[in-house]
Amino acid sequence: MPVSPTGRSTLRLEARKGWQALNFREVWRYRELLGFLAARDIKVRYKQTALGILWAIVPPLMLTFSYDAIFTLVGSKKPSGALNYQASTFTAVMAWGLFASVLSQSGNSLVANTNLISKVYFPRLIIPLSTVLTALVDFFIAAGVLATMLWWKGLLPGVQVFFLPGFILLAILAALSAGLWLSALNVRYRDIKYVIPLVTQVGMLASPVIYSTEVIRGKWWEPIYMLNPMAGVLEGFRWALFHNAPAPRWTLALSVVMTLVLLIGGLFYFKRTEKSFADLA
16 A cells, blocks of 8 residues: 555555456345345336236246147147146246346346446446346246146146256356356447347247257257257256156256356356446446
8 A cells, every 4th residue: 555745545446457256255245235126126127017017927828828829720749748738838938937037137237237337336246146036036926827737737746846946046047157248248249138139039949948858859969959058957847847757867967067167157257347347338
């Protein structure tokens, strides 16, 4: 700490260069801000809406029954194997909705909070993390509908349902692994905001949402398809909730590896570019 000619000490704050270690302890100290941002986003989302929290239920229900009607009208065999198609598809749509919500919100979170970033210091990781809490509210509301559907159809899950929290966590981490990359890139390249909806739409078709991974077994491009982290996650959701669903096995293992690789890379890239957010936002 240098001393000025007047005898007063001067403290100089400078951004450190190079790759820096992630300070999760600092993030934990700002946990109240995390809850505040999540609560703010939830209030804004449902403010002045006629249906309110029903918007967490309507989209997955409409998608499920739309896919069911399409396969019924064209007279095609529904690609869900031995599972009840409506319940199986609603499960996957609900899980994909959690992934897509965290991905899209976290990818746009820094740009949406430019005023906060430029005026107040706090760990910037707080902003994309707060989107997880927001997305979980919609997910658990939809989960209540799924539980009612399973009860109504007599499809009560077995003991493997206790693995469901692990698959929920993996879906969140998979979304954050991409969301951290996109949020940091979005500050520098505003084209990313147009890429995010495209990623979620194409990703849904490239994931076993309206079909099971059984339909692609034995295809030459199966190994490439399984690099999608959500392939194992969605199959894991089905396995946890349905007795006759196949276990994900190596598909799940590959999803875990891919998620961890992308997440660790995203965390370090986010930390690396964090010091420029206030200038570029």
